[in-house]
Amino acid sequence: EAGVAQSPRYKIIEKRQSVAFWCNPISGHATLYWYQQILGQGPKLLIQFQNNGVVDDSQLPKDRFSAERLKGVDSTLKIQPAKLEDSAVYLCASSLRPTPSYGYTFGSGTRLTVV
């Protein structure tokens, strides 16, 4: 089966600019996640979708971050305006079921550098 697709692979922007990341999960995976991984740390959940509905966005900085999942398939994560501390790898993952025995399949990530 095809994996989780993410683009772009790398992005460099200036602070206060906007940026968007795209994710296509594994076909049939109803649950989609966006994680932020700052250098030297473990991934931190930003938002979780179940189909096209948001389940958990408690750690999403909503003043500058937004995400949507159109038709329960592809998802886009946007940052506007970007800050220096947003420099990180943004990982998208999908899961067949949102239950303990089901792990995630991750995409390759988007490495964002804000200068």
Add this chain to the structure above:
Amino acid sequence: AQKITQTQPGMFVQEKEAVTLDCTYDTSDPSYGLFWYKQPSSGEMIFLIYQGSYDQQNATEGRYSLNFQKARKSANLVISASQLGDSAMYFCAMREGGGYSTLTFGKGTMLLVSP
């Protein structure tokens, strides 16, 4: 409180030797899953092994085994016969039962395998 604790920032091992990466977890939920992921320098998160809280036997996947000690709340990863390609960051993660659970990651352990 940290849900996943990985106390070893870095580990060194010689090729062909075995190595144990430590992980302790904190949960009051009787149903949970424990996962280990490998993250090479290229950035993708690669699933290695899974242990369910109700599993009676320790999980094994090829050269990877999980030393699950439920009473101590530890889930150490054992890599036998280390290879140069095992050099990477290793993350322990947990997914608790109930509702739409998500993976919570530890801070990771960097493993370096030398010839």
